[in-house]
Amino acid sequence: MSVIIYRILVVLTYVLAIVTLLPLWRHNAWWVRGFDFPRLQFMAFSFFMLVAEAIFLDFSRYSTWVMMGIALGCFCFHVGWILPYTTFYPVEVKPARSRRPNNLIRIMTANVLMPNRNYKGLLELVKQHQPDVLVTLETDLWWEGKLSVLENEYRHTLKCPLDNKYGMHVYSRLPLEDAAIQFLVEPHVPSMHALVVLRSGVKVRAHFLHPAPPSPTENPDSSERDAELLVVAKSVSDKNDPIIVSGDLNDVAWSETTRLFRKISGLLDPRIGRGMYNTFHAGFWFARWPLDHLFHSEHFTLSHISRLPYFGSDHFPMLVELVYDVTHGADQQGLEADEDDLEWAESKIEEHEVEESHVHEPGK
Structure with missing residues (x-):
């Protein structure tokens, strides 16, 4: 040798x-x-x-x-x-028994990449997949103008156009109530919070997030991202309402922080037992990770989940369809936090002097 x-x-x-x-x-x-x-x-x-x-x-x-x-x-x-x-693991979220339209919510999340100009590609995906709620990230005033055609069908909106790659918009066919745009940890990074009213009248507490990642060009460490994720997790942890948290969390599904978020919030991950659904980087097949997430409470079962085609962004869009079914979902259970997890989460939150009470709780 x-x-x-x-x-x-x-x-x-x-x-x-x-x-x-x-x-x-x-x-x-x-x-x-x-x-x-x-x-x-x-x-x-x-x-x-x-x-x-x-x-x-x-x-x-x-x-x-x-x-x-x-x-x-x-x-x-x-x-x-x-x-x-992977499919070798038991699913955490049950498959839906039926697609009852009144209790169904179809959410599409798309990080558009602010300099990307292929708005027609995104509009075509929206037309094809007909989400009830579209969440766009990195959307500035240019993107807001191009997506304004959606408002004929998506009459309920939340808009926060920014030119710093943290703009955010929500377009919804379903009514939005008690909505708020907040800057929980960083003054240039928004989050959106609202009640989404299903066709049946059920009100779902929704939080849409896009915290800044740890990187040499963004934040030198992950404390800002972690604090935002965990303070939202803590704010939903003791609630019995139907809850959805979605967005580009700038963290992979298998990280300690995302795992800690799941433990503190008690929310479920529909990807468990189904696949990775790697959404970033769309341009490099050999270096892709699941950065775009949707977590939900046990009130929902899964009707559909897919990664949508490329439209010019560095992220693929994600599409998740959930069915509100309290009876069928009652015995679903995610991760549980122990004392060490609670202390670790609290220490991360305290680094940025943000508190659970700062998170808007729609419907409260």
């Missing part, structure tokens, strides 16, 4: 161990939290290392078993995070 190949494998094995273990460090720095994202890629890398080590290393050497043990451990670790987002 070439000494050069051996050294390369040693270096790559320890690099794999570092990128695998680093996200376990509860540090908010972007360069730490960024390693939450490519777990699928790290899983593939781990498998590649196992194969390469099996081919090139000498099994009579103790170091070979150490290196293969590290690669196998990393592979199993990443599989553990990814597995719930």
Whole structure:
């Protein structure tokens, strides 16, 4: 065996161990939290290392078993995070028994990419899939003007056009009541909150979010994003109302923070047991992650979920159709928070002096 190949494998094995273990460090720095994202890629890398080590290393050497043990451990670790987002795992949300129109809500979420000019592509997707509620992100005044044609059918709207890539709009066929636009953590990052009234008259508490990501060009750490997600999670945690939280959360489904959000809120993830539905980056098939989310309370079952086609953005749109069915959904259960989770969430929220009472609770 070439000494050069051996050294390369040693270096790559320890690099794999570092990128695998680093996200376990509860540090908010972007360069730490960024390693939450490519777990699928790290899983593939781990498998590649196992194969390469099996081919090139000498099994009579103790170091070979150490290196293969590290690669196998990393592979199993990443599989553990990814597995719930495959069809090999039990579903968390039951399939709907029927599509009863009066109790059905169809939500489409689309991060448009502000410089993107293919508004016709988005309008065509709306026409084709007929969502009850359309949530657009990164929409500025230009996009608001182009989407104004929707208001003939989508008469209920919330609008917050911004030129900083955090503009947000909601277009709804269903009535919106007690709506509010808030800037919970950062003065340039809005969120929207409203009661969506189903055709049956049932009122659903909806929160639409797009917190800023941890990155060298945005926020140097994840504390702002985490605080916004968790304060909303806390605000819905003790409610018995039907609840939906949706948007581009700038976090992957399998991260510690998203998992903590699910624990604190008690909301369900319809992707569990069904697939990853990777929505970003639309331009790179080898580097895609599930950044666009929809979580909901046990009042709903799932009628449909899909990732929609490319329309020029760096995100694919998501379409989720839920059926309000309290009886059928009653025994659905997500993750539960323990004392450590509650303390960790509280510490993240307190970093930015935002409180549960600051979150608008429509209908209260």
